[in-house]
Amino acid sequence: MSWPDTWRKRITYVLLAPIVFPLFLTLPDVRRPDRRKWFPITFTGSICWIAGFSYLMVWWANQAGETIGIPDEVMGLTILAAGTSIPDLITSVIVAKKGFGDMAVSSSVGSNIFDITVGLPVPWMLYSAVNAGDPYEVSSDGLLCSIFLLFIMLIAVIACIAISGWKMSKVLGVAMMLLYLVFVTLAVLLEYGKIACPKL
Structure with missing residues (x-):
């Protein structure tokens, strides 16, 4: 927890301080040989902190969505x-x-x-x-179509991997990102009712 020596690391240090300090104060650092026996406490505490941070993230996202007018879906x-x-x-x-x-x-x-x-x-x-x-x-107006769209995207992903010879490459990475953008765009249009979808 010492003060960094470069400005870039100092900025990162300050930005992460609200998260790092509570973890530093409540979780034993099991990387140290003399504290390895406390790993159950660190493991359990980490899960609790993840749950807390997840709750806050969902709450903040919900509040931001309500303020801006973006649906929860x-x-x-x-x-x-x-x-x-x-x-x-x-x-x-x-x-x-x-x-x-x-x-x-x-x-x-x-x-x-x-x-x-x-x-x-x-x-x-x-x-x-x-x-x-x-x-x-x-409650989701586009749930049925979203599931069908997810299935289609899964087939498209497998097809892209097969075409690339079952090897991870930059071209495959770009293709994956494009597929994700297509999925998000169509899913958002479904939720906003821009694309008609039968209700369950």
């Missing part, structure tokens, strides 16, 4: 989706630089599958459990 497709994917991006970059390309891809795919199969149903189950078994209603 659009905020989820754009701001929240990007914010929650940054840790996956950092993890994938780190392992890819170490030469574990397969692990980077598996991490990205696995995290999204976990979000869909665990991150969504568990809160809904808890909501139903504390509300006498009442289901949680999901």
